[in-house]
Amino acid sequence: MSWITRGSGGSGNPPRSDGENATPKRAAFRQSLEIPISFEAGGKAAQIFGTLIDISESGCRIRSLILLDRECVVRFELRRGSGSPLRLRGHVAGRRSPSDGAGYEYGVTFDGISPPERKQLHAEIMELQRREAAGRAHVRDEKPPAQNDQRRKDLRQSVSFPVSFRRPGSVWLSGFCADVSAGGIRLVCGDAIEDGSEIELRFTLPNDVLEVFPKGGERTEITPFGARRVRVADNRRPFDQIFARAQVVAKLAPVEGRNSYGVEFSNLDGYSREEIVRFNHAMQLRRLRSGGK
Secondary structure, X not given: OOOEEOOOOOOOOOOOOXXXXXXXXXXXXXXXXXXXXXXXXXXXXXXXXXXXXXXXXXXXXXXXXOOOOOOOEEEEEEOOOOOOOEEEEEEEEEEEOOOOOOOEEEEEEEOOOOHHHHHHHHHHHHHHHHHHHHHHHHHOOOOOOOOOOOOOOOOOEEEEEEEEEEOOOOOOEEEEEEEEEOOEEEEEEOOOOOOOOEEEEEEOOOOHHHHHOOOOEEEEEEEOOEEEEEEEXXXXXXXXXXXXXXXXXXXXXXXXXXXEEEEEEOOOOHHHHHHHHHHHHHHHHHHHHOOOX
């Protein structure tokens, strides 16, 4: 599905003479990435969770389950490995519904970025590009993936917490989760499960990581537009138990001498998906603040 853009250009450019539906060329390098973020949109009191798909000096793309209107004002912080986060503001200039997943992808055009902020953003994009190049060099010597492997669309975090599972209609068994994303988990257990098996899962994400988020309430922020009072969402609220149907899609290398399986969610509801994104966001923030440990 093509972008739904405002006017005739998704980035606010004037109409072009070579056709109403012509797409303007990007003037800035766009760095691809998959970073969980929380952002404010359209004056909503609660933070919205999503994924930053790519970014340039002029704008970015964000994926979220929440429907936003065109021209909706978006604010978020781009956290860096060193230094204070960059506070970015823009508006929704385009929207599309991906054919391979739930939710929406938004094209956001940045507004009101000062020259010093643009310089910092440029430096961060170059650092992201450097890290990506280093990562490609690191995996060149690794075994290439099988042809039927699919590229993961969701951030996956290595963790360890209890999981209960069962085949439909049978008794609950115990295992643990070795990594988790909004698309599925790595299930470790002592039981043998055949590829393609349908199973049910129930688990509660660990709450101890939530202390990385600020306490809910109001605070004053200094922005390029002056001081303003903003409402901080209560992202420290405890996680509820998640129940999901899933399918075993691969048998993986054993973990601590126990069987390990790649499990893909079949019917995860939007709220549970956003809760997993919130958990992975907290895990990423904690690792950044501890120097990547």
